[in-house]
Amino acid sequence: MELIGRDDQLELLRRLLAEPRSHGAAVLVRGAPGIGKTTLLTRAAALAEELGYQVLRTSGVEAESDIPYAGLQLMLRPLATGAADLAASDRQALDAALGHAESGVPDVFLVGLAVLNLLADAAAAAPVLVLVDDAQWLDDATASVLAFVARRVGTEPVVVVGAARDGYRSRLNSDELTSVTLSPLTDAQATQLADQAPELRPTAQRRLLAEAAGNPLALTELSRTLGASVDPHLSQLPLTERLERAFTDRLESLPEITRSLLRIAALNDSPSLPEIYRATRQLTGMAAGTAELDPAVRSRLVQVVGAELRFGHPLMRSAIHQTMPADMRHAAHAALAAALHEQPDRQLRHRAAAADDPDESVAVALEDVAHRAAHRGGIAAAVTTLEQARARLLFGEWLRRCKRRSDARTQLRAAYESFDAFGALPYAERARLELLATGATARRRSAETRFDLTPRERQVASMAAAGMTNTEIATRLFVTASTVEFHLSRVFRKLGITSRKRIPRAIGEQGPPTEG
16 A cells, blocks of 8 residues: 655655665654554565565553663564674673663663674674664663664664654654654645545545544544544544544444453553463453454454564554553453463562552562662662552551541551652651551651561561571562562661671571581
8 A cells, every 4th residue: 555645754764774784874753643653664664674674673662661671672582592692791781681680780881782782793694674663652771772772873784763753752862863754644645545435425525634634544544433424523632532532433343352352452561462362361251362353453453463463553552541441451450460470570560550459469569579670770660669659658548537547557557668668758757647647656767676677678587587598588589689689788777787697686586597
């Protein structure tokens, strides 16, 4: 199908891909939602494959924007074999960034250098095209690495093409890349595109052209809803909501099991089809596989590429979110959590999203996830985890005002301990005062700190007092050794000690048996 109104942009990409393969380039395509950025990237991929390029893909997902290196992990998946041949320093930096090894916080510069070397090695066999869709939602760590790479691909046969919505600022911005702006189609171009829907009545087509304002996705999608009649309320909605509404109408025509598959896919933080199928079966108790997904594929709402599902356009994910009632969304997250039993960190995120009310066991586990994320350089992820404690605080305050003091104490004490564990002292003090108002005790920090340790810190301290090593404690608690080290550092500070040998006496427990 012809890509109307984008001849200049296509010619630029064609020229960059066809130029001598002794150098590379980096381009950022910008424009409004639905303006054709994803379609242009798809055309670039097809052209590159015809020219013998290896195409690497990643895309920003709003729900994953606080997960460090989430986008990078998706992009580098096809190069996993080549990563094993990198120099030791590069391999160590990549392993640390992607969570494959226990080591210190990776420097973004070192990770960027490792990625650049990995791309250069791959490009020695065939030129490489890196496609980055929805760059505005990339996690900061991935965006920083890609910006680093974009500034240095000039001497390598590597082409980077990104796409980002207008109105967003990312570390991957036009300062590092050649900027290409997609404007709305002209009236003549819009009419040419609208003419491809011959079933549209003249009055409906005129309304379509006026409402779409040159947006190609709006012209394509709204033409399917305006065929029989013109909705008099349509003009009252902003453009993005109109597009989501058009997608919603198309969803309603699908079988219920297909809609369930798309709901799971929209909430999942991975495009993995096996995960989507498992979670959908968990949610519905029905068969869910290729046959059940096929109506969505035939409707061009999604594409299946290998073992991955991709939405035809990012707005489809937004449309599904918009139409899901809260109870259905919670149930879908619970199903995903059940399907991800072998991936505890991801499972935990879905458990938290599935909870109607703050859950203490989830909060404790999220604390550990936050420490691991911070250890890998994911400060934003740690901040996100603190929101769970804030939700507990607000919920506990509400319970206290409703005179449900016993329930309030549970929430407020958990909030107090979480805030204190992260050193968020103003919030910790607020939670402490609220806890006192329920009649519970919550002492300020003092020399007697045994009972001021958080539940996880008390658990780690007790295991260390019994003589267990950090690795043994980590194995027992299903956390990383660095997380144990973090907890112990806080235990030492709170108890005023500097040695593991002093832990038993400080917490009033028996130490490990002595030999002889």
